[in-house]
Amino acid sequence: MAKSNIAIELINVDKHFGAVHANDKVNLSVESGTIHGIVGENGAGKSTLMSILYGFYQADSGQIKVFDKDFRATSSRQSIEAGIGMVHQHFMLVDNFTVLENVILGSEGGALITQSLANARIELTRLAKEYGLEVELDIAVEELSVGMQQRVEILKGLYKGARVLILDEPTGVLTPQESDELFRIFEALKNQGVTIILITHKLREIMNITDHVSVMRAGKMVAHRETSKTNPEELAELMIGRKVLLNIKKSKAKSGKALLIAKNLEILNEQGLKRVTEVNFEARSGEILGIAGVTGNGQGSLLKALAGILPLSKGSIEIMGQTITPEIHLNPKQLRELGVAHVPEDRQKMGMIAEFSASETALLGYHNDKEINQGVWLKRSSVKTNCESLMQAFDVRPSNPNLLSSNFSGGNQQKLILAREFERDPEVLIIGQPTRGVDIGAIEFIRKRIIEMRDAGKAIILISVELEEIMSLSDRIIVMCDGEITGTVDAKDANEATLGMMMANALQPQDEPKGVKL
C-alpha cells in the first residue's frame, strides 16, 4: 500500500447539538498506514468528530471520503463495512459474554451461532498471531483486565475487517506498562498497513507514537502538524489558545506535624467486599500526600472511609486529635466540623446534585451553618451571597447562582465544589480526582489552588489516577494496588517507570531504586 494514499478525508464537516456547535467546518486528512493523533481539550469536539466517522452521529453538512469513496453513514454498520473500526473510551463490550461472543456480535454471518463461533475462533487465532494480540477466547470479558478488554475491542475491529482503527483516549485506564504494550500493538498494526487515529489529551503519547497530529479547539480544527516538527509546548498552546504552565512551579514543602494518621486500615465497600487491607500512612500539615494507582484498586474506598462515608472494619484513623475505629465512627458531618474537607472523586454523583441550582450545590453539607439556616427556612439572601462569593473566589463562569448545576462545564462544576470545600478553611483536605474531565485552563487553576492550600499549612491527601498529576503536585507518594500499599516514594525520587511498576505490584526487590522504601 502506497504511503501517500489518503485513508480518511473530511471536508467542512459541521455538527450542532442544539445550541452547541460541536464541529465547526472541520477538515482533516489522514494518510493511510500512519498513526494520526487528534488532540484537544475536553469538549473540543474530538469524540463527536470520530463518532460521525463511525456512523454513531450524522453530520449536519460536509463531505467524508473513505479510501477516496464518498461516504455517508446513518449507522455504524456502514462504517464497519467501509473498513472503519472504533475502540471507544468506555468499552462497548457485553460483560457476561465470552470474548468470542463479543467479537462476532453484529457480524455473525448466519442465523445460528454455533458455526459462526467456530469460524471466528480460527480467524481470531490467526489475527492474534499476526498482531501479537493473544487473548483467551472462552472467558467472560468481565473476568479480563482492562488492558485485555481493550485488546478484545481491537480484535473486534480487525475481525470486522477494519483498515482504519479509531481509538478514543485508549490509555486513560491503563498502567504505563499496559500503555507501552498498546503502543507496541500500534506499531505492529501500522506495519501491516492499518491506519490508526488516536484521540487523546496526553501530549506525551502524541509525541512518542504518532506520525501526524491535528489539534482541535472549541469545535474547530486549528492546526495540522508533522509530529517530528512540533513540540508539546506548541501543541498545548494550540489546544487552549494561549500559553500554559504545564508544570506548576512550587516551593519546597514545609512539613509540619501529622494531622491524620491511618493505622492498619481495612475497609469493606458498599457491597461488603474487602477493598483496602493493611494500609498505613500519615498526612502532615504543609504537605501533599499523593495516592496513585489504577482505577479500582481500593483508592475510592479509602477516600470514602477518610471522609466518613464508609466505616472501618479494622484499624484506626487519628484525625485532628480524635480517633476513628471500627467501633467509633464519625460521619461526614462530624468530620467536617473537625475541619476535614472532602472533594469526592465523582463530582456528578457525590459532589453536587445536577438538578439543583449552583447556589444550592454551593451549600451542600454546610446547610446547617448559622448564617444560612434559620431553623426552618434557609435564608435566601445568604444562600445567594455565599454562592456569589465562592464563584468570585474560584472564577466560576458563568457567575450566575441561579443556573442549574448541570448547565456548567465540568471545569466550572469542579471549581464550585472546590470553592465550597476550600473556602471554609479546613485543616485536612481529602481530594479525589480534582481535574478529571476538566479542561487544561481549569486544571492549571485548580492545581495552583491546591498548592496554595498546602503552603497555607493544610494537610492534603490527593487521590488521582493521573500519574502526571500525582507527580507534579505531591510531596510524598504512596501507590496502591489491589487494596494494599505497594510503594511509598518521595516525590523528588519518583519517576513514571517505578510508579508504574508499583501500580501493577510488579516491582522486584532488586529493581528497588534509590530512595524507595517498600
Added chain:
Amino acid sequence: MSDFFLTSVLTLDASVRVCVPLIFAAMAGLFAERSGVVDIGLEGKLLMSAFVAASAASVFGSPWLGLIAGMFASAVLAMIHGFASITYKGNQIVSGVAINILASGLTMILTLAWFKRGGITPTLQGEERFLSITLPGVDIIDHIPILGVIYRELISGHNILVYLAFAIVPVVWWVVYRTRFGLRLRAVGENPKAVDTAGLSVEGLRYRALLIGGILCGIGGAYLSTAYNAQFTKEMTAGGGFIALAALIFGKWHPYKVLAACFLFAFLQALAIRLQGVIIPGVGEIPVQLIDATPYILTIILLAGFIGKAVPPKASAQPYIKEL
C-alpha cells in the same frame, strides 16, 4: 397409601394445568427482560387475550380463531408498551402498569358492550373450546401399577396448549442461546451501546422481543378462557402475570430454571386449593392465604440474597438514549 398416592398425582396434575399460563407469560417476560425492557404488563396482556380469545371463540365457534385473536390482542398491547417505552423512552414500569389498568377496564366495558353482561363472556360449548386429548396407549399402560396412574392422570388427558407450553421452553432456550437473534437479544439487554456500535438497531431488537412476548402471552391468556375454563370471567388471571414475573426472577431469567419456578409456584397454588378446609393433625387448618402468598415471599427472600442471587440483565428498565 394408595389414596395418598392418587391424591399426590392429582395435585401434580392440577399443578400442570395451573402452570400453563405462568409458563407462557414467564417466557414472554423472558424475551422482554432479556432485551432490556421490564414487562410488568404481563398480567394485563394475559387478561386482555383471555377476554378476546373467549369472545372470538364464542362468536366464531372455534377455539383456534379465539387463540389467534387472543395472540393478536396481546401483541397489540405489547406494541403499545414498546411505543411508549422504546420509541418514546418512557418509564417502563409506568407503561406496564398502564397496560394492566387498561386491560382491566377495557375487558369489563367490552363484556358489557358486546355481550350485555358485566365481566363475563358467554360459556363456550363443546368444540368451541380446547378439549383434552387422550394420548395413545392409556389402556395398555393403565394395567401397570403406579406408572399407569401417572400416565393416565398426569401425562395424558390435557389439551393441546398444555403440551405446547412444555414444548415451548426448550425452543425458547434454543432461540436465546443458539441463534443469532438470541445472541443479539442477550447483548441488547446487557449493553445496548455495544449493540448500537456493532451497527445493529437497539430499537428493532427490543420491538421484536416484545412482539414475541406479546404472542406468547396471548397463548397463555387464550388458555385460561378457552381451555382451562370455558368463558372469560372478570379478573380471571388473578395475579398470574405477577406470579410469572416472580418466577422469572426466581428462575434467574433462564428458560429451564424459570420453568421449574413456574411449576413450583403452580404446585403451591394447587396445594392451596387441595388443602382448603383440611385439618392437619397437630397443626390445625393451614391458612390458604399463606400458601397463596408463598411465591411472593420466596421471591423476596431470593431478592434479599438468602438463596443465591438474582442478577437481572444490566440494561433492564433503562430506555436507550444515544449518547457518548
